[in-house]
Amino acid sequence: MTHDLGPSGIIPGILAVLLWCFTGVCFAAGSRLMGPMPYTTAICVVGLMTGVAVQGLHRRPIGDLFRIEPRVWMAGFFGVSVYTVVLILAVGIADDxxxxxVVLVNYLWPLMIILIGALFPTPADRQPGGSGRMLALAGALGFTGVAMARGPESLLRPPHHLIAHGLAFVAAMLWAAYSVLLRRWRVPEARNGSTAQWACCAVLAALVGWIRGEWSAMPALGWSAAGWALFCGIGPVGLAYHWWEIGIKRGPVQSIAVLSFFIPIGSAALMGALFREALSPYLIPGATLIAIASAIVQRTTLTPTVRTEPADGSNHEERHP
Structure with missing residues (x-):
């Protein structure tokens, strides 16, 4: 599998980021109509069906989605199934x-992807000396942008307890590690690691929901609940994770990771537009910091490499700005 720094490498990652901007809206609406874990169970089932449909459209054997290496199964179980349930549980048990x-702690995962990738790069991702520091700076700027967009009044308030924060941090580590491993192991697209995991995630969410009594407390379902489950299951779950795997395995991983910092910005904007919630005045400054971080990554990682032939016949690489 080759790493493509062109449009075919980064566009799937961008599409995943755009769809994930709708995640907050979907969970805000779906959780109110069904309860957090029943809604998660529903969207995981729809996500699984979407992945199977995509596999069929590509005329690939459906069974390939489930014939996965044991290490990929294990990484996917923790990186997709456990990550999803732990994050939703963290948000659910957190004080309003x-x-x-808690959401901000979870968005350490793009920074973790950048740092892990810089510390343990694949041969295709190796950068010249000093690039690691620039990537770390870009990651820190991106995370600062997310924090600024949230507003200091909500972030500086002492938390009621740190259990939810700890769970969100664990979730961030699981997702970042899984994304990096997918690229390092070069898992074929026909056998992506996430589609089959939606079955495990649905079972886990259903079990946690049963323990928490959410199924017995679930209100009567209507067309609105079904609509939100279908939209989230097809888009932010089924298609987004499919495209994310393509982007993270093919494209410029650091650039895609920094662009992921825009997810909470887009989510906040959609929440304000659809639910008439007041927008933070810090959204634009936060987005500006993320844009600067993205530019730093682009400058650092997408510098073209020119191979020259010196007089002694040895190969020599020069990087030009």
Missing amino acids: SDVAQ
Whole structure:
């Protein structure tokens, strides 16, 4: 599998980021109509069906989705199934005033992807000396942009307890590690690691929901609940994770990771537009910092490499700005 720094490598990652901007809206609406874990169970089932449909459209054997190496199964179980349930549980048990902090802790995962990739690069991702520091700076700027967009009033308030924050941090580590491993192991697209995991995630979410009594408390379902489950299951779950795997395995991983910092910005904007929630005045400054971080990554990682032939016949690489 080759790493493509052109449009075919980065566009799938961008599409995944755009779809994930709708995740907050979907969970806000779906959780109110069904309960957090029943809604998660529903969207995981729809996500699984979407992945199977995509596999069929590509005329690939459906069974390939489930014939996965044991290490990929294990990584996917923790990186997709456990990650999803732990994050939703963290947000669910957090005090209302702590939710913004918990979500922010989860968005350490793009920074983790950048740092892990810089510390343990694949041969195709190796950068010249000094690039690691620039990538770390870009990651820190991106995370600062997310924090700024949330607003200091919600972030500086002492949390009621740190259990939810700890769960969100664990979730961030699981997802970042899984994304890096997918690229390092070069898992074929026909056998992506996430589609089959939606079955495991659905079972886990259903079990946690049963333990928490959410199924017995679930209100009567209507067309609205079904619509939100279908939209989230097809888009932010089924298609987004499919495209994310393509982008993270083919494209410029650091650039895609920094662009992921825009997810909470887009989510906040959609929440304000669809639910008439007040937008933070810090959204634009936060987005500006993320854009600067993205530019730093582009400058650092997408510098073209020119191979020259010196007089002694040895190969020599020069990087030109």
